Amino acid sequence: MTDLAQPTFPTNQDLDPVRLRQAFGIFPSGVVAVAAQVDGVLVGLAASSFTSVSLDPPLVSFSIATTSRTWPDLRRSAHLGITILAEGHGTLARQLAGPPESRFSDVEVALSADGAVTLPDGLAQFDTTIYREVEAGDHTIVLLRLHAVQHADHSLPLVFHRSAFGLRA
Numbered sequence: 001m002t003d004l005a006q007p008t009f010p011t012n013q014d015l016d017p018v019r020l021r022q023a024f025g026i027f028p029s030g031v032v033a034v035a036a037q038v039d040g041v042l043v044g045l046a047a048s049s050f051t052s053v054s055l056d057p058p059l060v061s062f063s064i065a066t067t068s069r070t071w072p073d074l075r076r077s078a079h080l081g082i083t084i085l086a087e088g089h090g091t092l093a094r095q096l097a098g099p100p101e102s103r104f105s106d107v108e109v110a111l112s113a114d115g116a117v118t119l120p121d122g123l124a125q126f127d128t129t130i131y132r133e134v135e136a137g138d139h140t141i142v143l144l145r146l147h148a149v150q151h152a153d154h155s156l157p158l159v160f161h162r163s164a165f166g167l168r169a
């Protein structure tokens, strides 16, 4: 065996969740608010698993934990709003991940006729419907179809990296 053929990974690695979370956290991501009005109540959460998927048809995705208490309500909405959060939105992101009854306290929102809720303070807003849900271990990958997009701002986005906001060495 030459040096080039040395195995890259030790065998029988213990892929425990704490180590995995640390390794996954090395990859930086943005943060979105996923939100709707359901039965007259604002429902939503912060998600860093958002990603663009397809231009034709226009699709994006995010992953939701199977333990989510909010998703069963949120998924009942005809439309879901997605807002890309801005650099100064760290506290807002924590609030959107906190106790469900106060996630939208003092938060300015825009409501579409179909129930999508977006945050005008964000960098971009998407009006979406659920295209497909794919079971994926302890999460569900939610594919969303876009119906409308707006992005007027050129400020910096909120970055989530190594379990905190902002890039960290």
Ligand SMILES: Cc1cc2nc3c(=O)[nH]c(=O)nc-3n(C[C@H](O)[C@H](O)[C@H](O)COP(=O)(O)O)c2cc1C
Binding pocket: 031, 045, 046, 047, 048, 049, 050, 062, 063, 064, 065, 067, 068, 069, 070, 071, 093, 094, 096, 097, 098, 100, 160
């Ligand atoms: C920065 C940040 C990113 C998050 N990203 C996700 C995510 O991608 N998927 C997810 O299921 N929860 C994510 N969460 C947690 C949710 O916002 C929420 O706290 C969690 O789903 C529990 O609330 P629920 O039971 O109402 O869903 C994130 C939280 C924070 C602060």
